[in-house]
Amino acid sequence: MRKFTCRFLAGCATAFVLAACGPTPPAAVVDRYDPAKMDLKPVPAKISAERHTGPFASGAALNLSAELKPLDPAPVKEVRLDTTHKIIEIAPGVKFSAWTFGDQVPGPAIRARVGDKIRFSMTNRSDETAPGMAMTAAPMMHSMDFHAAMVSPQDKYRSVAPGQTIEFEFTLNYPGIFMYHCGTPMILEHIASGMYGAVIVEPREGYPTKVDREYLVIQSEFYAKPSTDGQKVDGAPLYVLDSEKLRAAQPSHTVFNGSHNGMVKTPLPTKPGERVRLFVLNVGPSKTSSFHVVGTIFDRVWMDGNPDNQMRGMQTVLLGSSNSAIVEMIIPEAGSYIMVDHHFANASQGAIGLLSTLEKPKRTELEHHNMEASSTPPDAGAAAAKIAFESKCFACHSVGQGKKLGPDMAGVTKRRTEAWLTQWMKSPEKMLQTDPDAQAMLKEYNNIPMPNQGLSDEEIKQYIAYFRWIDAQPDPSKITAGGGH
The missing domain is CATH 2.60.40.420 (Cupredoxins -  blue copper proteins)
Known part of the structure; x- marks a missing residue:
């Protein structure tokens, strides 16, 4: 019995020593977001x-x-x-x-x-x-x-x-x-x-990570309409908040850093081989951003700007209203790298900019991404029609840059009477039943009829005022670079 006890105790001691010499348990992970330390x-x-x-x-x-x-x-x-x-x-x-x-x-x-x-x-x-x-x-x-x-x-x-x-x-x-x-x-x-x-x-x-340059890009929407009381600023209509379009989430402009094409006119400078860090924030208030840079890949993406939320090799970052991300990329060679909301309806309204190694980037590099803002008619009604036309009609019509799915709108008030244009915009389907000119135009444009836009009488008057303003310009093809896109 005594021998058994001694052997048992010796075995326990050996086991204790072996346990003590075994792998050290992992240290407790420190939570950098411990509320007790906030x-x-x-x-x-x-x-x-x-x-x-x-x-x-x-x-x-x-x-x-x-x-x-x-x-x-x-x-x-x-x-x-x-x-x-x-x-x-x-x-x-x-x-x-x-x-x-x-x-x-x-x-x-x-x-x-x-x-x-x-x-x-x-x-x-x-x-x-x-x-x-x-x-x-x-x-x-x-x-x-x-x-x-x-x-x-x-x-x-x-x-x-x-x-x-x-x-x-x-x-x-x-x-x-x-x-x-x-x-x-x-x-x-x-x-x-x-x-x-x-x-x-x-x-x-x-x-x-270490970077060569850091820039902030904030995407936002504007919902602008000409003031109904005819107020002017420097001879041009004053624009105010369009509450109806705001509630419907139908912006007139979607921009980076508060300005349509602002970082196109003044690109963010960089050099070949540099690592660039962009702090990107979409403030909305209502639309989602699909942020993309043409010509490179996001080496690192930290969602909401927190390095703990890392992704690698991203082409596009999806940001809801008030979402953000830090994106880092290498600039591979000389050129202009287009920052764009890949939801191109937003890009066409001004959500575009340039990271460029060039002093004067070529404006043609933006083709198919964006429509430059044109000059603005001094008449408030014509200005309102300009916004509506550029948001609805550029898919089918150009201004001074040739035929598309429909006719070039430059010179339309010289080709058609105001009465004809009024009737056409009011009810194109009825015109196609009885009017020879409308029927000839349908045949010329591959039998693609213009849909009824449901325009009010006041909206039709505004469109005609806008078309008259276009036709009064010395060179209508230069009043908007987006008309041919």
């Missing part, structure tokens, strides 16, 4: 009647253009973005009554890192006018909603009246590209009027 109790917001003066935006962390500055190292970012109402130009000749953060659309981008504190203040200055501004909309309530923050909306995102100032702070807990926007009802109208921007939050340890 700042989730910011101080309450303050609202006062103390009004900001001077610049509408300030702070070392702000970026005012597509080209991004290096990260400001300060752990506390003082950010001021005041609201204004002003006129902006969203396309050549299209002066739009906008609402802004920091007096620009998009609003200035904020760049920071995880763990930084944003100390934010905003005065509602929608009741002010200043040099270069024009008051086209009544002062109203505004607010700020930061998607990058983890705070009580009832406290921090309160609406403030004209002349009031709100101040609050929050700590950045997650990396990413986050939208900010006005959260005052109707939110849809405030975003569509220009009240949006980006917060870029880097990981605490920085990005895992």
Whole structure:
């Protein structure tokens, strides 16, 4: 019995030693998003009647253009973005009554890192006018909603009246590209009027790759129509928000960084062999973006701008409203690389830009991707018809660039009387039954009839006014580059 006990104890000791010498259990994985280590109790917001003066935006962390500055190292970012109402130009000749953060659309981008504190203040200055501004909309309530923050909306995102100032702070807990926007009802109208921007939050340890250039691209929609009261800006119609088209999600313009073809006229520079990082944000407010760069492949894609959400070798990135991504790519050789929403209905409305190694890229490189904005008729009705024509009719008709599925519209008011055009647009199917000219035109264009567009009498008058304006131009073929696409 004694021998058995000793052998048993010896065996246990050996087993214990062997167990102790075995593989070390894996260390506990550190959760970088541990809520226990996050700042989730910011101080309450303050609202006062103390009004900001001077610049509408300030702070070392702000970026005012597509080209991004290096990260400001300060752990506390003082950010001021005041609201204004002003006129902006969203396309050549299209002066739009906008609402802004920091007096620009998009609003200035904020760049920071995880763990930084944003100390934010905003005065509602929608009741002010200043040099270069024009008051086209009544002062109203505004607010700020930061998607990058983890705070009580009832406290921090309160609406403030004209002349009031709100101040609050929050700590950045997650990396990413986050939208900010006005959260005052109707939110849809405030975003569509220009009240949006980006917060870029880097990981605490920085990005895992090194790049040569960094740019911000924000996609958004405008829903513009000429003012019904005939207001003008520099002799051209003032454009205002089209609430009906806004609710139907039928934009008049879809753009990058607030301007139709803005990064075509001023391409983002690069060089062959460089690695480029794009911070891409789709603010909507209602449409989805299929972001693509012609001529290269996204080596890395970090969805919502967080490197933990990585994909490799992507051709296109699908972004819903308020979604974002960081995309990195190599520029393989000299040339112009077209940034485009591959939902080409959006691209045709202005969602296009260039990354280019060339000083002056050829404009023909954009063919089939985009329609350049044409000049705008001074008559509000004709201007409204121009928007409708360019969104509905370019698939079948050109302006001064030859026949397509239907006739070239240049010279139409010289070929047809106003009465004939009115009857044709009102009821083309009836005209085809009795009118010899309509029947001859149908035969000429391969028996493809024009569908009835259901136009009202007022819309028909606007179309005729637009056609008369086209025919009064010295060279109609030059008033729009998109007419031949």
